[in-house]
Amino acid sequence: MDVDCIPFKETGYFSKLICDYLDRHEDLKPFFNRYPTLKNFAEQIQEKKANFPHGYRAVLVNALNKQYEGVAISEGTANHIAKLADDTTFTVVTGHQLNLFTGPLYFLYKIVSTINLARKLKEHYPKYHFVPMYWMATEDHDFDEINYFKLRGKKIQWNKKANGAVGRLSTEGLDQVFDTFAGEIGQFGKAETLKKLFQQAYLEHDTLTKATRFLANALFGEQGLVIVDGDDVQLKKLLVPYVKKDIFEQVPFAKVSESIAGLAKISSDYIIQVNPREINYFYLKDNVRERIVERNGKYHVINTYIDFSPEALKEELENHPERFSPNVVARPLYQEVILPNLCYIGGGGELAYWLELKSYFDALGVTYPMLMLRNSALVITEKQFQKVEKLGLKVSHLFLKQHSLINKRIRDISNIDIDFSPQKKLLEEQFKHLYELAEQTDKSFLGAVKAQEVKQKKGLDALEKRLLKAQKRKLKDHVVRLTELQNELFPNKSLQERQWNFSELYLEMGDNFISLLLETLDPFSEEFIVLKH
Incomplete structure (x- = not known):
């Protein structure tokens, strides 16, 4: 396999903001913590170690063990979960939606970048342990974004009426998608292996969360990948103080708005990915995931008849933290509150909205992670x-x-x-x-x-x-x-x-395809990779 590289900014597919970030533009320095070089991880480790409560580790390990109940896991994954109880263990994370059958190809590139980063950090800092982690976006409710994948130019789609968090959706009806998929790939090559993988993931698990965990574990469990679901009452309890800061003091709204204005001053070509709301949480229950808004001194869940007084909402938050679901602005904070995380690996659009968040993290006293652009590849x-x-x-x-x-x-x-x-x-x-x-x-x-x-x-x-x-x-x-x-x-x-x-x-x-990616994708390369096979 031959490998060629093209600098990201020469491809024409990356925004000015991301190209400036890769160039370490001086004006952008206030918007991130440390640039992700091997050397800079030393300071990031020390900062996160000093700022991550030891007690949170036990909560995290217990939650992960419960989430993995009934799942056959590799020795590497089991070892990684156990090591998270130790103060010398840290995570590197990528996140992604629960796209049907992984969705676009770059889902694999994200996870391989994360696995390879953990390996390189272990080589460079042998006295510490580094766990590659995939955060499943189980609480998203944008079903139309995840209910299909493309194969040979054809769209294979799960036609279903859906409400609420996608991770909680029943997998009923995916047998029809399987039949379409099986008919499309036929009998040649590795078709039977793929059919079995789809069948085991989606036809033998009753929710999309369980199906996606099985699939990601089947593809990357041998590399020790740990998969985390934020839709978890134990983990949400750790978030409660920060939810209060958002709902009742609107700290994220003020700080992220300031950062957006600051980025706009640097360049009018910077595209703002997300805008904060006064309240950045949804109310999550049954088939409902709707925004919480403040109206005339009360808190209303839009598109419902649910209302709370401030006191009642605080009581609901204390008693049922699992019913409060972060939006795109609040989710990164949730991740960094509950994980001993050093680095987030994402695509250009993701890093663009992360760059809006640093002052918000600083205001709440949460260590801001390093941001690394995931690997991209063209297979030819x-x-x-x-x-x-x-x-x-x-x-x-x-x-x-x-x-x-x-x-x-x-x-x-x-x-x-x-x-x-x-x-x-x-x-x-x-x-x-x-x-x-x-x-x-x-x-x-x-x-x-x-x-x-x-x-x-x-x-x-x-x-x-x-x-x-x-x-x-x-x-x-x-x-x-x-x-x-x-x-x-x-x-x-x-x-x-x-x-x-x-x-x-x-x-x-x-x-061999996954082995090839593990061998060739270097998260520190900062170049678009061309793989010839």
């Missing part, structure tokens, strides 16, 4: 790579937007020069003299000179586009082969990892 076959070479391209060129790629290639192979930049430059020089002449004679002519310059430049642009269009027709066969190849590797004009499901590659490679 040897045959596809040969096509790239025959077209006279590099794989990095395929990351260009399709019209830019075509235009670039047409210019490269055309036997005439379709770049009018020299003519435009000459035109600018000529008009420079006209501007000087107008200045010396009558300044009122400056506008007319400018208008003429714009008109002539537009004319050159129009000629350039017409010539390019003519060359595209002339070189149509080349354009077709180029676009077909790019469409194969970037389905729906998007990254492969966002469109494919892992089963597409597993059918060809089996367990």
Whole structure:
């Protein structure tokens, strides 16, 4: 297997905010704690150790043991759970929704990045223990985001009416999805292994939480992955003081709003991922997960008839903390309150909203974790790579937007020069003299000179586009082969990892695919990886 790398910011698929973060932009330093280098983990360990109550460890271990009841786990996972009781053990975490059959391919890249980070930290800091952890987003209620996966360009979907937290959903009806999936993958390759995996996960477990735990454990249990479900009464009890700060004092709303304003001052190109609410918790019960809002001195659960006085809500929180579910702003804090965590590994969008949260963590006295961009990869076959070479391209060129790629290639192979930049430059020089002449004679002519310059430049642009269009027709066969190849590797004009499901590659490679990822994905690389097989 050959491996090539492309710097993230050269791919065109990462925001300015994330590229600036990777460049350690000076203005962004107030928005994160430490940049995730091997050296910086030493200070992060000491800070978290000093700021994480020892008693929380026993609560965490008890909760995990209860969550894993009835699950066959590896020796590595069992050992990791036990070690979490020790003050020398820390976690590195990634989180993800409960997407059907893992959803997009990058789910695997997230978890492998996390496993490999834990391994590298153990090599560098041998006296400590590091546990790779996957946080299941069991309390999300966006069913439409997780009820499908794509295979060979087809959308395989679970058609079901759903309300409330997705983790609590019954798996009833997934037998129909299994039949569709089984029919699509047929009998070749590793099809039977995948069918068995889907069947065991979804048809032999009664909730989506249990199914997802089984699936992630089956894929990564041998690497010692620990899977945690935040929808847990023991763990929620630890969160109670912070929920009060949110609901009754609105600390997150004030602090995150300040951070958003601060990021906007740095660059108008920074995209704000999430906005805080005055109250960042849902009320979670049965098939209900609805926002809590304050109205006229009372607390109302929207889309219901449930109301609480301040005293009644505090009593409900103390007696039933499991009924309070954090939103996207509060969930990261919950994670860092209950885990001895050092680092969060996520995609660009996730890190963008984490960068809004540091002042909120500081205000509540919770150690802010290091933030690491997950690995990204493009898997390309040897045959596809040969096509790239025959077209006279590099794989990095395929990351260009399709019209830019075509235009670039047409210019490269055309036997005439379709770049009018020299003519435009000459035109600018000529008009420079006209501007000087107008200045010396009558300044009122400056506008007319400018208008003429714009008109002539537009004319050159129009000629350039017409010539390019003519060359595209002339070189149509080349354009077709180029676009077909790019469409194969970037389905729906998007990254492969966002469109494919892992089963597409597993059918060809089996367990070797996961082994390959474990061998090649380096969480410290800061580059987009191209895997040729």
